[in-house]
Amino acid sequence: MTTIEIIQTDITTLAVDAIVNAANSTLLGGGGVDGAIHRAAGPDLVQECATLGGCPTGEAKITKGYLLPARHVIHTVGPVWHGGGKGEPKLLESAYRTCFRVARQHNLASIAFPAISAGIYGYPMADAAMIALTVAREEAEKGGLQRIIFVPFSSQAEKVYRDVAASLGIQP
Ligand code: AR6
Secondary structure, three states: OOEEEEOOOOHHHOOOOEEEEEOOOOOOOOOHHHHHHHHHHOOHHHHHHOOOOOOOOOOEEEEEOOOOOOOEEEEEOOOOOOOOOOOHHHHHHHHHHHHHHHHHHOOOOEEEEOOOOOOOOOOOHHHHHHHHHHHHHHHHHHOOOOEEEEOOOOHHHHHHHHHHHHHOOOOO
16 A cells, blocks of 8 residues: 655655655756755765766666665656757656656655756646656555655645646545
């Protein structure tokens, strides 16, 4: 039984098996949720990230969580929004799917996602949430994971997630 949850909070506060980082392809840190995760995890995180050789858009790599309450960080790279005609939806779906695959490979039970690409990278929040929740519903049916948590950062983003979940018949 896998639950899909929506919790409006700072993702760095969550004690889960993995939080997902909306990183860039260098994996060496940045602004937004990436900056927040690196600040909270401490400098050992960027040290480990520097050994990973970066990450292409739509893929993901896992590290330890260091000073975070989360045991791991799954770093993924979402697409930059260029209007939707440059393969952005497929790349965003791939980012989510790869995170789930990595989580299963490591036998993780709980995973928390920020709104990948929907900040600095400019992806429209409702479209991004639709992809996130559609993939999550499919992954929940596969079993294995206990908790899939979506973490909108603002009350506005939370409303978007709840509206999209309702439109998909998901009861978070
Ligand atoms: N907890 C949860 N969500 C957060 C937090 C937080 N602490 N901080 C921000 N958000 P963004 P992107 C939300 O810009 O669009 C970085 O520089 C934020 O409000 O962090 O994928 C990377 O290095 C937004 O809704 O990620 C890349 O260069 C969502 O997280 C680039 O930004 C994602 O916004 C990636 O851009």
